[in-house]
Amino acid sequence: MKDLNILAVCAHGEILETIVRLVNGHPGWRAVGATDTEQTIRMLEASEYDIILLGSGLDAESEVNLAGMCRKLRPQMKIVYHFGGGSGLLANEILGALAADNA
Amino acid sequence: MPNTILHKAGTRGHADHGWLNSYHSFSFANYHDPARVHFGALRVLNDDTVAPGRGFGKHPHDNMEIISIPLEGDLQHEDSMGNTAIIRNGDIQAMSAGTGIFHSEFNKNKDLPVKFLQIWLFPDKKNVAPRYSQVTLKAEDRHNRLQEIVSPEKTNGQPGVSINQEAWFSMGKFDKDFTTEYQLKKKGDGVYAFVLKGDIEVQGEALNERDGFGIWNTDQISVRANSQDAELLLMEVPMTF
Numbered sequence: 034m035k036d037l038n039i040l041a042v043c044a045h046g047e048i049l050e051t052i053v054r055l056v057n058g059h060p061g062w063r064a065v066g067a068t069d070t071e072q073t074i075r076m077l078e079a080s081e082y083d084i085i086l087l088g089s090g091l092d093a094e095s096e097v098n099l100a101g102m103c104r105k106l107r108p109q110m111k112i113v114y115h116f117g118g119g120s121g122l123l124a125n126e127i128l129g130a131l132a133a134d135n136a
Numbered sequence: 137m138p139n140t141i142l143h144k145a146g147t148r149g150h151a152d153h154g155w156l157n158s159y160h161s162f163s164f165a166n167y168h169d170p171a172r173v174h175f176g177a178l179r180v181l182n183d184d185t186v187a188p189g190r191g192f193g194k195h196p197h198d199n200m201e202i203i204s205i206p207l208e209g210d211l212q213h214e215d216s217m218g219n220t221a222i223i224r225n226g227d228i229q230a231m232s233a234g235t236g237i238f239h240s241e242f243n244k245n246k247d248l249p250v251k252f253l254q255i256w257l258f259p260d261k262k263n264v265a266p267r268y269s270q271v272t273l274k275a276e277d278r279h280n281r282l283q284e285i286v287s288p289e290k291t292n293g294q295p296g297v298s299i300n301q302e303a304w305f306s307m308g309k310f311d312k313d314f315t316t317e318y319q320l321k322k323k324g325d326g327v328y329a330f331v332l333k334g335d336i337e338v339q340g341e342a343l344n345e346r347d348g349f350g351i352w353n354t355d356q357i358s359v360r361a362n363s364q365d366a367e368l369l370l371m372e373v374p375m376t377f
Contacts, residue, residue: 045236048196089198089236089263116258118198118236121165122179128168 039064039127040082041115042073042099044090051119052088059124070099077106084130086115086123138339138354143172145346148183155190159183161330161348175328175350176375177301180256183346185249186211191242197233201257201299203286204229204241205307205369207332209250215239219268223252227272228285230297234264253330253369258377259300260288269297280314282306282359282370304372310336310361318357318370326352326375329359334366 039056041064043049049066056064067073070091077085085103087096100112111130116122149160149167160167161181162174173179179200186192191212204211210224215231216238223229231239243250273295277283285296286305296305304321320327329338329349336343337360339351351357352375359368 043198043236045196045198047238048198048236051196089234092263116179116199117256118196118200118233120195120197120200122256124165125163125168125173129163129170129173132170 034061036061036063037084037127037131038080038082039084039086040073040076041066041086041088042068042091043088043115043118044068045088045118048089048118052086052115052123055119055123056127062127070095073099074102074106077103081107082110084111084113084127086113086126088115089118139352140339140341141175141350142341143348143350145344148346155187157185159346174258176326176352176373177258177303177377178255178328178371178373179258180254181328181330181348182254183251184254185251186243187249188243189246192240194238194240196236196238197231198236199259199262200233201259201301202231202233203255203257203297203299203305204231204252205255205285206250206252209248210244211250211252212242212244213239215268217266217268221270223270226275227270228297229270230268230286230299232259232264232267232300234259234266234300237266255371257299257301257303257373260302260374260377261300264300271295271297275309278308280308280310282308282316282318301377302374306370307332307368308359309365309367312361312364312366314361316359318359320355320357320372322372322374323355324375325372326350327357328371328373329357330369330371332367332369334361334363336361336363336366336368338368
């Protein structure tokens with residue numbers, strides 16, 4: 034079964050590391066991280082992802098603009114707004130996004 | 137006509153890790169129930185018991201308003217903002233994670249468990265500067281009355297802690313047959329009632345210890361204690377945010 038490819042975006046480097054580690058610890062999930070909008074767009078242009086996790090540190094306008102770019106570059110990719118900084122919410126947010134697709 | 141949702145104590149998610157025994161009213165960690173993800177801005181209500189000397193090592197949070205309410209024992213908190221504190225029954229702790237913080241929570245005692253509620257709300261503004269606050273409230277101020285323990289930042293000046301969300305928490309400890317009414321502060325809000333101890337009737341619904349009951353589309357909520365020293369936590373939150 035194909036791994037779920039996840040791009041995690043968070044301006045806080047240490048928290049991003051935690052998010053990526055937690056996702057990679059889940060069987061079948063693979064995550065890489067980006068810390069700013071420019072890096073995110075470069076990564077989206079280079080590779081396909083199933084899910085993009087938008088975490089902390091992006092201002093509201095940047096977040097809206099980035100979400101718009103995501104829909105343009107990778108229309109099939111799910112956008113998940115991550116709260117909690119790699120907390121107990123992370124798996125549920127990803128599972129919730131997958132379930133919405135199957136609904 | 138009010139809308140309601142009942143979460144009996146036994147229907148909560150449960151994880152027993154040995155050092156941590158945790159009950160989740162809403163989806164959390166490995167507990168995933170699409171029908172139980174949040175109640176308005178209330179996202180997490182965890183009922184934790186941590187073994188003597190054990191706890192949560194350094195871990196991050198961001199963009200959540202985190203309220204801790206110790207029920208028994210002593211909880212030692214340390215965070216990346218330099219705060220070090222012990223919170224115990226009677227204390228309320230609030231942490232606005234904002235742009236991101238790291239913290240640890242340990243049971244200070246080597247011979248007793250620590251029991252506490254950890255409650256997370258979505259904030260009304262993302263990426264605020266992280267903040268920590270802690271207060272000790274007088275028990276007599278919640279005997280046969282609802283004591284406000286959490287309020288929004290904008291109504292600072294209340295005795296409890298303040299958070300970055302238009303939410304109000306109240307707690308009370310009641311004699312048997314005591315009755316009261318809770319008036320909601322804002323139209324459109326809902327209230328999630330959580331029974332800490334005993335038997336309490338909320339808006340006509342008979343609740344037992346650790347039952348949760350959400351009510352919305354109402355302006356006030358009736359409360360009646362059906363047992364002596366019954367304890368209740370009411371959490372008023374925006375239903376849309």
